[in-house]
Amino acid sequence: MKEFDLIRSFFLPLAEGRAEAGDFVNDGAVLSVPDGKELVVSSDTLNADIHFFADQPAATIAKKALRSNLSDILSMGARPYCYQLCLALPEVDEPWLRAFTAGLAEDQKLYNLFCCGGDTTSIRGHVSISITMFGLVNKGGSLSRAKARAGDAILLSGSVGDAYCGLQGLREVISDVPEFCRARYFVPEPPVAILPLFEQQKAHIHAAMDISDGLIADLGHMAAASNLRAIISLGDIRYSAAVEQLLACNSVSPHELLSGGDDYQLLLSVAADQAETIIKLAHEKNIQLQKVGNFEAGAAGVQVMDENGSPVTFNQAGWQHF
Amino acid sequence: MKEFDLIRSFFLPLAEGRAEAGDFVNDGAVLSVPDGKELVVSSDTLNADIHFFADQPAATIAKKALRSNLSDILSMGARPYCYQLCLALPEVDEPWLRAFTAGLAEDQKLYNLFCCGGDTTSIRGHVSISITMFGLVNKGGSLSRAKARAGDAILLSGSVGDAYCGLQGLREVISDVPEFCRARYFVPEPPVAILPLFEQQKAHIHAAMDISDGLIADLGHMAAASNLRAIISLGDIRYSAAVEQLLACNSVSPHELLSGGDDYQLLLSVAADQAETIIKLAHEKNIQLQKVGNFEAGAAGVQVMDENGSPVTFNQAGWQHF
Missing domain, CATH: 3.90.650.10 (PurM-like C-terminal domain)
Known part of the structure; x- marks a missing residue:
């Protein structure tokens, strides 16, 4: 399965048809921050055999990646909005990807999130996941x-x-x-x-x-x-x-x-x-x-x-x- | 050198004292999008021996990571604003990090960018760099x-x-x-x-x-x-x-x-x-x-x-x- 087929099959459904993601057609997402709000941004990387066991269920890896960012957004007092997913894979393992993206989809429902873009790449070595998450907070209202x-x-x-x-x-x-x-x-x-x-x-x-x-x-x-x-x-x-x-x-x-x-x-x-x-x-x-x-x-x-x-x-x- | 010393020595100067980054004290950055503007967001991952030669000069790796995102932001018609840097390193190689961050600093000047946050992690294998870049564009004015x-x-x-x-x-x-x-x-x-x-x-x-x-x-x-x-x-x-x-x-x-x-x-x-x-x-x-x-x-x-x-x-x- 090629990169663009991967994106269509596994990642595009995570955009949930949201306008910000533009069906992943373009080179970037477009986020509109409502008047009176600010955007809280946080990134976390999870690497196989450092942050998770490579052989643990893929859905749990996905949820850990999302939630480790969620707790950062939360700690700033912001409401979860959406995220970018950078996924570096040593190989295309379709059952793994199916379980991984199913885990993301479940948590998206739970936390009212969607995926607004990202990058899928090949890596020599082990899986590496970087998520950059966005949250909305009242202007001047973020916690420190x-x-x-x-x-x-x-x-x-x-x-x-x-x-x-x-x-x-x-x-x-x-x-x-x-x-x-x-x-x-x-x-x-x-x-x-x-x-x-x-x-x-x-x-x-x-x-x-x-x-x-x-x-x-x-x-x-x-x-x-x-x-x-x-x-x-x-x-x-x-x-x-x-x-x-x-x-x-x-x-x-x-x-x-x-x-x-x-x-x-x-x-x-x-x-x-x-x-x-x-x-x-x-x-x-x-x-x-x-x-x-x-x-x-x-x-x-x-x-x-x-x-x-x-x-x-x-x-x-x-x-x-x- | 420990993670927080690394951040202080190498990454904090890249925040250039900007309020959005808050001296990397908090769990996230706070971006304020001016009235009438939208935020364009794009991510690119570069992995050693896939996207760059592990032994090429570190400053060129940094610039390639930044500029591969820059061309995405540009293609949407947006002005470069700032970026999050996720850097997964197999080891702490201080001369390499010095050259890498010097490359980022040079390009920040050239393109009017600053680093608003990110994550530094250890990885089994090779260097992996994920950058999520932000650009500002007039509301409704992004190119597709x-x-x-x-x-x-x-x-x-x-x-x-x-x-x-x-x-x-x-x-x-x-x-x-x-x-x-x-x-x-x-x-x-x-x-x-x-x-x-x-x-x-x-x-x-x-x-x-x-x-x-x-x-x-x-x-x-x-x-x-x-x-x-x-x-x-x-x-x-x-x-x-x-x-x-x-x-x-x-x-x-x-x-x-x-x-x-x-x-x-x-x-x-x-x-x-x-x-x-x-x-x-x-x-x-x-x-x-x-x-x-x-x-x-x-x-x-x-x-x-x-x-x-x-x-x-x-x-x-x-x-x-x-």
């Missing part, structure tokens, strides 16, 4: 990780460490890992339903970012960008039932759970006196938020406290590519 | 390849086949290839200075596209999209002096020159009675345009005529990835 304030409560969506445990299970480093964790590693669940809350509570949600390289590492970036000290307390963190089970058998440590990547959850820095309200409102939308700490004035960084309130030293703080 | 009209003259910018000969020289398939051709293969020269002419002559320039997979193949796409028959005449096509020299020694055939890729020039379909005017106005901006044929009503496709006006059969029509 740099605007946390001293005294803010630090809220975490969902739970951390699930995907890390899933990965360690797949690698056979940890045994008896619940299926829930493997599923979270394959397909993250960024909390998209939180968007209306962002708009409604914008006066109180000062900063946001997604966590993909590990809670401590990413919180460190928020602390550095906001020039504040984040204090988090191990005793306050609630994990998923699946992870609690692994903790109970000492199969994994809190240290690992807070340093492992692939969470694709959100960190929010909110006015302390509004934290409970925001948690309650989120709960009404079936989104779990938990308070994991506070920001204080002080040397930028993250201080982790144990159950007794004593400082804990973290050696490794997140996934590093090189 | 689908709007050629019967009777239009087909104009070509610059010349074709230079990069093809350069590539064949580098592969040692053709000997005595002039340096000019190799330089064109390494670094294409999309005719950006044509943009004001697009705006000024928009009533007469009906369709445009860039040629990257070979003149005949790409003209075939324009013909198919516009549902017209393109007639081109081998006798009318003027090549560069370097290519004329190779033609004179029978080192290369017109057939190859019109099927080889990497030209990154433009094809325009313009009102026949305005063709001479447009060619003259372009010439005043130091852009060479030549008339290479006409569109006619008829079965969609490309018909090539030889010097005697007899139809020529083309077997292969352009670069295919798979």
